[in-house]
Amino acid sequence: KVFVDTTVLVCKSYTNLLFLFPPSTSVQSELRITTIKQEPYTMSKGTQLEGFCMDLLSEVAKKVGFKYKVHLVKDGSYGRQDESGNWNGMIGEVVRGEADLAIAPLTLTAAREKVVAMTKPFMQTGVSILLRKDISEGAGFFDFLTPFTAETWVGILIAYLGTAACIFVATRLSPCEWSQPLSEQNTFSFLHSLWYTAGALTLQGAGPHPKALSGRIICCSWWLFTIVLLACYFSNLSSSKTSDSSHLMVKGFEDLANQDMIEYGCLAGSSTLAFFKNSNNPVYRRIYEHMERTKSFVTSMDEGVRRAKEGNFAFIGESVSLDLAVARHCELVRAHEVVGMRGYSIAAALGSPIIKNLSVAILQLSEAGELAYLRSKWWASSCISDKAKSLAVQPHSLRGMFLVLSLGLGLGALVAVLELTSKSRRSAAEQKKSCCTVLSEELSLRLRTSNANKVQENLEKDKEKA
Template structure:
């Protein structure tokens, strides 16, 4: 059905009569169905069996409820949005509207000045702009702390905890083991807390720092830490070397200017689309260089799906409308969209010139926006599947689970070392208890008190009192 006749009416009276007639047509039970053309593109219009679903399908449904019209959907025959050829003929959805083959075009149809000359378009139902997507590796940049990049943040935290626990274990073993500290009352303790941490720090640098442990328990803890340090350093330098080689031809791209100033990564957009026309007609020197590069290399793609596929393969940046690229990034976690968005534009519903439906559709779209329905639809169809997957793709840094066996080995070694030190002290306490005919528990308690401060101080005080007497 076409409403071109109403558009040709002159005068306020004729216009009122036209609106009344159209309204009556919409609400009559035997009204003819509106023919609505659309195009397949995720998530606006997608196939679900023999039916269609998506953002635009839900939008049409909400508009029909508000305005009370019936409709019949069909996909555009040539699978194009609409552009004018050299002879002045329009293809795609815009062509179907102009030829009267459809009453409305509901899709991610960009509102442009050229299209507005040949069809009427409603107020936008979605705002967008031009951005680009590319593989995350191509968008990353060298960090000031690149020396830390071989290990993830969680791994560095684990290493710090392992360092603190090992230093504490070396200190405890040095205090508990009778072989390390035979006479707490008269001998000076070699493994103070400061020296314990200095000792394991020396192991990390493969230099060592004396004195070394003498007891079996201390040597076990020391050996386990040295093994941990050597394997940890091997993993660090191996991954660091791998990152250096992989980034030897690294190019960091954050903006359209970065894209235009390099010739390593190819880039392109959909052939004959509104995005291509923007770069073609732009007077900005950066955007002109981008267009000239795409023309020279013929790096255009036939559709968005091809652009996404090439971006996933790497070494290609696909330029498109940001809102569509946001969905791509939400589904393909290895891709990232540029923060820079240029040439802000909007998606609108197209109708024949002079169609009175445009006014009613505009009011309905504004009502849906004010009620939050459009925001709900956006959240519904742009839900990300990358939640929890970002950490797996942020970098090639080693994660804690990669070094799980190494940390378990260290933890087991520390536990066995402390247990051996306690057994050494227990053995000595049993011998002293047998010689002095005392209980083993009392001797062990007294020995622990001597080694951890309180007993030693009281013993020294008793000795000084006896010498005075």
């Protein structure tokens, strides 16, 4: 008697273990898989099917250990419940037992979770907006600064102030520029040096020009720098300038709801439509009511993308699908705002013993980076070169010109010191003083601002007397 009871207990325990953790031999010899054609999840290649979902199915089958046969859903629908409570599409096939698994971009929702078992999400998505680039953004007040980054503008400002300071110092030190500090006024004050440098930056010029070799070296270096700088600025400004065909700014759902110039809609009968329909957010409710009133729904993803490309239409859909459209069509852009985050999952019949193992396999693929690899493989963009054109110029892109300017400023300052030293040596020989003493006196005389003010006052007095 005891022996029989133990056998029953063992058999029951073994049956429970098979239900929770079925080995490969407990799974059907060939599972029936239903899917739907949608790029890049499932696509036809000759007589075979390929895409993200097909690669995912292959990897999951290896880990769990089952064979499968894939067929396309008969009615071409994901799965929606009608008024009588019956489900169509892939969800309906799983519910009716016509398929064991449904693998596609199936959104994990509460309604679907009630009638089928769904795995852990293999991809996260949300709801966003797809528009044509010329209506997605408006012109800002400071768009003229976009050709350069903030770091580049700071570098240009430092170069401007440094050049003006070098011109000011060189024209005061050089005897060829200012030969008689006691009787002559220096034409290159610091304010005039700033004005002269700004004039050269705008290619307008602001005389008088330096006469000494040291000042001319500095000016030539600055002129060369400004020519390259302006060429880079205007080139990048023209490439990043957006079309002026529309001045409407659409950055998110609130902007979309507050305007009436652009029509918008989503996929009919989709989970995106259900999100707006069931939302209590007043902005989302207004969007839903507008779509219902205007009947601006599309019957397929391709139709939504086509209407967005034609302009004056914003297509609302899953952010992952919209990212694919942006990667394939360079004239489109996705809004930054993403709401209603949810996931794509594999569906199986309620109580299916394989659903647990499928979730574990998906988590293992995610942790190993396989899902990220499949995403990059099937979402590869063909618009990389176009994106690179509108990038702001980084400081390291102009480091060569900054280096040339620095060498020119340093060389000009050195020549100015050499010019003053040469004059000091001649004066020391005439006055029979040491060169260092005469050079020190010259530096003190030329760099004192009070002396310049005194010379200005003397010149004004001479003019009054005359």
